Amino acid sequence: MRLTRTLILVVLLVLPLGCGAAAPRASSSLEDEPGPGRIVITAGTPAGVYYAWATTLARELESAHPALNVEVLASSGSIQNLARLRAGTADLAVSANDAAEEAQSVPLRALARIYDDYYHVVVPGDSGLKSLEDLAGLEVAIGDAGSGTALIARRLLGLAGISVKEKELGIVDGLEALEADEVDAVFWSGGVTTDAVENASRRMPIRLLGLGDLPQQMRASYGAVYRPAAIPPGHYDIPEQVDTVALANLLIAREDADADLVTAVLTTIFDRREVIAAAVPAANQTDLRSAILTGSLELHPAAIAYYRREKL
Known part of the structure; x- marks a missing residue:
């Protein structure tokens, strides 16, 4: 053969x-x-x-x-x-x-x-959530089973010292659940701009949570495959820069x-x-x-x- x-x-x-x-x-x-x-x-x-x-x-x-x-x-x-x-x-x-x-x-x-992926933590624009730690105990779409998104989600949550009610939903199902108030946040690892997130931002106001010092902790704990990065202002109709973690x-x-x-x-x-x-x-x-x-x-x-x- x-x-x-x-x-x-x-x-x-x-x-x-x-x-x-x-x-x-x-x-x-x-x-x-x-x-x-x-x-x-x-x-x-x-x-x-x-x-x-x-x-x-x-x-x-x-x-x-x-x-x-x-x-x-x-x-x-x-x-x-x-x-x-x-x-x-x-x-x-x-x-x-x-x-x-x-x-x-x-x-x-x-x-x-x-190209590089940038980690997205998508929440409703009118929510009071400000950081990953605010998700403790809430329902979160962490990505499909067998996805890199879910792998990173669990690493980030572990470093943040919190647990959430995990739902193994991919980006499309996760964003639909967010719009229906069935989850409080959606995790996604993808290129900028990701069309599914862009389309969701046209249907409802969204924000991306910044990850604070977690990108540095990811690098220290899991190696140089992770690096601190930022999603520039203007993407997804979000006016401010969002600090996050990126990987190749x-x-x-x-x-x-x-x-x-x-x-x-x-x-x-x-x-x-x-x-x-x-x-x-x-x-x-x-x-x-x-x-x-x-x-x-x-x-x-x-x-x-x-x-x-x-x-x-």
């Missing part, structure tokens, strides 16, 4: 660039493992930036290599994506760096750092991923960077120099070769 896939990819990757390719298929089915000429990217919730970025990349890959069929799978987030990668039901996965560093039972390798998102493959596939993906990411960023503004952060900063997760050998050819 691996020899067959390699031969087909070699043929595909020498084809001239094409245009007008059919849109990539989006799916949540895992009935079949990836096969010859078929590439599977596991992304995230369709309302999130992971999914938008992955579907845009898939479209550009198919445009560059018309015989290549790229499928994007919806998921609950980083942890499920990495599980699919380990199981061999996906070729590529988008993952936050913190989850990736904990998922090394099967050797994984980074292709690139693509990576595109990841198994250690034994086909080298020609890795090269084709990286070439598409950087040759079509402006096109991808036009569809997904968070991709404006994608940069050759920062792409190699993947923390403790090593780069795939083909990625190293690609960056060396780019004089990095």
Whole structure:
């Protein structure tokens, strides 16, 4: 199977660039493992930036290599994506760096750092909540089970020394519950701007809680994968800067991923960077120099070769 896939990819990757390719298929089915000429990217919730970025990349890959069929799978987030990668039901996965560093039972390798996530704690605009500590004992949507959002939520709550009534709701269901007064806050880790939060801000006034010194505590407790950051004023109709924690998102493959596939993906990411960023503004952060900063997760050998050819 691996020899067959390699031969087909070699043929595909020498084809001239094409245009007008059919849109990539989006799916949540895992009935079949990836096969010859078929590439599977596991992304995230369709309302999130992971999914938008992955579907845009898939479209550009198919445009560059018309015989290549790229499928994007919806998921609950980083942890499920990495599980699919380990199981061999996906070729590529988008993952936050913190989850990736904990998922090394099967050797994984980074292709690139693509953009950063910023942690959102969304509350109603007219609520009296001012800090994470104010959520003690309240009902909170912490993210889907198996998501990086939930991983960070529990770390933050532990450092804050509080417990909440957890509801494992993703961003869409969580925001709907917030509007219906069924939860008091919604946690989300995503790029700025996240469309689901932006759309919610048009339906109801919202605020984002600042995290105070918790970002520094996250870094001290869990490592340099976390860094203090700020969501600038103006996003989500919020006039003030919101202090929060940020972390890198990576595109990841198994250690034994086909080298020609890795090269084709990286070439598409950087040759079509402006096109991808036009569809997904968070991709404006994608940069050759920062792409190699993947923390403790090593780069795939083909990625190293690609960056060396780019004089990095």
